[in-house]
Amino acid sequence: MATELTMPALSPTMEVGTLAKWLVKEGDTVEPGDLIAEIETDKATMEFEAVDPGTIAKILVQEGTEEVAVGTPIAMLAEEGEDISSVEAPAKSDKTEEPKGEAREEDEPTKDEEKAPPPKAASAPKETDKGYGRDSAPASRGGGDLPPAGPAPTADGERLNVTPLARRIADARGIDLSSVKGSGPKGRIVKADVENAKAGEAKAAEAGKAAPAEKAAGKGAAPAAPAPAYTEAAADAPHETEKLSNVRKVTARRLTESKQTVPHFYLTVDCNLDALLKLRSQLNAGLQDKGVKLSVNDLIVKALAVALDEVPNANVQFAGDNLVKYSRVDVSVAVALEGGLITPIIRNAAEKRLSTIAEEMKDLASRARDGKLKPEEFQGGTASLSNLGMYGIKQFEAVINPPQGMIMAIGAGEKRPYVVDDALQIATVMSATGSFDHRAIDGATGAELMAAFKRLVENPMGMLA
Incomplete structure (x- = not known):
């Protein structure tokens, strides 16, 4: 029976990666330890080795595909003697319906959501002390691009339907999620929705945020300022736009x-x-x-x-x-x-x-x-x-x-x-x-x-x- 080869976690904090290059093609036989792909993480380009013997039956993610979530199937490996023409790609699950695979099952809470008290309609949601984000623990080293997701924000006393990654991006950019319309299943707010949010939706300038900010600063971790809104380059100046590498x-x-x-x-x-x-x-x-x-x-x-x-x-x-x-x-x-x-x-x-x-x-x-x-x-x-x-x-x-x-x-x-x-x-x-x-x-x-x-x-x- 064919098995899935999934995007590996090549560093402790890796969430997504770029499939930079395939070193094999469909029909190639591989042995444990053979190099099958080069994957670009947030720090470097690393080689992905085969763990089991078999034949590459199907390549599911093409070279150059960016932001492939860890755990996403990237190829199918057929067992020895198995007819590769009979191998089919795995059926898409709810987890892959949203852009770039960051979303989990909609009603699966994050660790932060499990710890957060149930929201009350009469009170404003609390903000957690974000600290250093990825580097808050002394043992943490490098990697991790965004601050950790805080408790899920609420709208009119009800928990917003938002993916953890979208919430982390919103926290980093100062986006008010209550004003963002979700495009995912059942109106869930996903990464693309937050990235397309207008600069005017930033929540950092709201008057009511001063007290939580002072509280966080008292714990030794000042809240990050919202990222500036960037505009297109001046049309009258010759230029070219180059996509940033993961390292940059x-x-x-x-x-x-x-x-x-x-x-x-x-x-x-x-x-x-x-x-x-x-x-x-x-x-x-x-x-x-x-x-x-x-x-x-x-x-x-x-x-x-x-x-x-x-x-x-x-x-x-x-x-x-x-x-x-x-x-x-x-x-x-x-x-x-x-x-x-x-x-x-x-x-x-x-x-x-x-x-x-x-x-x-x-x-x-x-x-x-x-x-x-x-x-x-x-x-x-x-x-x-x-x-x-x-x-x-x-x-x-x-x-x-x-x-x-x-x-x-x-x-x-x-x-x-x-x-x-x-x-x-x-x-x-x-x-x-x-x-x-x-x-x-x-x-x-x-x-x-x-x-x-x-x-x-x-x-x-x-x-x-």
């Missing part, structure tokens, strides 16, 4: 969330790179036979990791009513991609040798650009580093990657006047700016970290001790 969508959402909910403060130090550059040359000469070449960025990753190890109060994460303190330093390093940004992680960077960091960074960056990173290689990290020095950028302020508590922005090393041993000289100077989450890290703690980083860069032998 997630990057946009996460960084918008960070700037709206995280109180950033910034500290900048200038570092004399001459000693670090000299040490790099000496180490590279000794590593030449091993085929390893250290970059300046490798030494900076090590310096940040050791500085965080020395100042553990900066290696923290804000988590609502809790502060998470990490005993290990995992540095997320920003890597630019064709369609966005990703941050592969050097784990336990303070304890690793520079040659190990160099080899890992080269491998991670290469596979990141090819979209071949595993979820555990880019989800997590206790702090981040972003280096734009190779572009000649003198100084910049990076946006914190939530739920992390800080990110270090590295500028270019350039010849500048600099005081060395009480004498003004020309030195290779680099500006480094730390962005800190003021809910988790105080100004003095941030300054202590920046001072430790500067000392390690200017006296790099301390990193090797």
Whole structure:
């Protein structure tokens, strides 16, 4: 009997994916472990392997199909010896009648709906503390594009018929669901209805929302501001419209969330790179036979990791009513991609040798650009580093990657006047700016970290001790 191959969950927070490419065709025989498709998640393009042997009888979802819900049948696999011409596509259920498969059975409550008290006609519905959304739990790492759905809103005392995804989108954009007309079965509000809602239907500006917002802020999680309404590009200017990749969508959402909910403060130090550059040359000469070449960025990753190890109060994460303190330093390093940004992680960077960091960074960056990173290689990290020095950028302020508590922005090393041993000289100077989450890290703690980083860069032998 033929079995369904369904869209897999390739990361802990994956809800939908794009079927980027089929690696097999109908009639092909597969064995366990054979690659059958490439699937683009919210972070990377990953390979989907066959689990059981059989023959690909029918391909149900074509290449390039976007936002295929996890669990949606994408192909039929016939058993050995089974006539593939007799295999039929599965019948559509109520769950697939709505756009892109996000809806559940209409009367199946979400966990939030089960916890919510029955609505009362005489009272206004309560709003839950949305917190960080996908990153509210300390163990959560990356992924997850929208804040969690709150209790189902009510209209005239009755619960609205709305899918969880549509409700999460409405919460993120500040859409009043009571004014949205549903196009799904029995008038259910689905994703497309919310996305097509007019900007004037935003509920964030309503006067009655001030009190719930203050209540949420008191719990350490300010409510996200409604997303701005975007219009078509000016018709008189030549242009083309390019669809955002999943990576770009997630990057946009996460960084918008960070700037709206995280109180950033910034500290900048200038570092004399001459000693670090000299040490790099000496180490590279000794590593030449091993085929390893250290970059300046490798030494900076090590310096940040050791500085965080020395100042553990900066290696923290804000988590609502809790502060998470990490005993290990995992540095997320920003890597630019064709369609966005990703941050592969050097784990336990303070304890690793520079040659190990160099080899890992080269491998991670290469596979990141090819979209071949595993979820555990880019989800997590206790702090981040972003280096734009190779572009000649003198100084910049990076946006914190939530739920992390800080990110270090590295500028270019350039010849500048600099005081060395009480004498003004020309030195290779680099500006480094730390962005800190003021809910988790105080100004003095941030300054202590920046001072430790500067000392390690200017006296790099301390990193090797």
